[in-house]
Amino acid sequence: MRRTLSLLAVIAIAAAVPADAEKQKYSHEDYFEHYEGTKTCLACHEDEAVSFFHSQHYQWTGETPAIINAEGKMLGKKNTINDFCTNPIPAWIGITKNSRGEILSQGCSKCHAGLGKMPSSELSREQLENIDCLICHASGYNRNLFESEDGGLEWKPILWQNQVGMDSVSKRITMPKRTSCLRCHAGSGGGPNFKRGDIEYELAETDRTFDVHMGTDGGDMACTDCHAGSKHRMRGRGVDLMGSDQVGEPLGCGNGACHTAEPHAKELINRHTARIDCTVCHIPTFARADATDMARDWSKPVYSEANDKHIPTFTMGKDVVPVIDWYNGTVWAQLPGVTVTTQADGAVGMVLPQGSRTDPKSRLFAFKVHKGRMPLLTKDRWLLPINVEEFFADGDIDGAVREAAHAVYGLEDIDYEWVDVERYMGIFHGVQPAATALRCLDCHGPDGRLDWTGLGYEADPLAAALAPSH
């Protein structure tokens, strides 16, 4: 009976669906028989692999023309310290479990487009074969940590023991889809939307009221439609990324490629665009679907009984109003191994946008300002990293700081203290249509969101213009 029903169902579906729409055709279906790891891709794509090897997505460092104090160094998350999970070196790969045996984390390499080896600056066959092409390019590809031949751990397709399934998935080659990018970029920082605030899983399948570009009833654009560069180099670095992958080709809205510098019907609004980025009005709030981490205090560990996991003290925010500030395309960054510079309020500026009202290259942009509390080496006043994976399991923050200080700086027997930090992060996604963009009074009214004096004005310029003259 059951088989009869199934057969009827199949016949019914086959009758309802046109034959050519039954299955998507992929370009690589006839290119190879069996997938045998990255070397299958390298047979035809060695040049592409070499270009990817040099990219920021593989190296986790890049050129730094936008960092005014970088002095030409190649920088990225691999060799700097941030106020989220600090640095990937101490916790690159490994399985951390809680007392219940549940997996808490698998290391930072989970979001590296490699198979588990640390990226090296030296090009080699081993490094090329470490590239995981499928993590970005194969629809339906998923991977997990497995024991490697040398007794360590490596990332492998979860289908590695199912050749038929592996062959099917490995041939579904496409340009990266929204889901491919969001897998890492929406989950960074430890949870959904924790880090970025404006890059949410919601963007995978949403409508134009959430994001006019990516909404399926709007532009239905893929991430690569804007971020595409060449030779595996991505355009756009936000504000706080250390490296620039596509140097000399900054990403912007109003350069004529998609929008002009004067895209509005009303001239009055167009007059604003010379000094105000689109995002200021068209992203009224961020973290609209998932709350984002607005502050992370590593000095105050707490225990989450639900997850049997030790975590820092988080302050989460949802529907957050961005901070608006000047930005000329460059930033100052607090670098590792350098005495910290504190601001007037005593906090260390991790990444600070440069620019001012009087700087003609500066425009107003929308920012998430992330605050944190980080360990600081007392003697040299260097920021210290934390072995966060170790801490998740045992809650020993002191041990995690000392372990990471040794792994990153080679330091032993350190004295350290805690310091407040602050990072400016650009908000560029979740662009809303004109109907829900800011209105004049959102900035110029008595309860306007802009800090006019902080931005270098004596007061709201519109209010000043409308004030009775004497």
Next chain:
Amino acid sequence: MSKTKLMVVVVLAGIVVLSFASGATAAKNKIKGQDVFKEFCKPCHGADSEAGEYTPMSLIQDQWETFFDEKFEETHKGVTDPNHDNKPVIDVLTEEEFDALAKWTVDHAADSEQPMTCG
């Protein structure tokens, strides 16, 4: 109230009561594929089992669909279920349980958005 009006009210009330009752029954009888997997599949297909370990992410969606459409009865016709008086597993699985199981494995296959072990 006229007799006709009274009848209309009674019939409408009956419809409302019946629709609530059938909704409640449907909710009560909602079968979870994951529960079916744990009860009927995992005893023979757990880790290190002789019959081979299977979880939803052992196969891709196409393979699960082919398996349940074409191979399940053939490969399991001689299999008895130790947790159900050693009756043939084909006979103890109800049609609803079978459908829920098939849907759940496809939804959480290796090439799905949410690959899963049976948890």
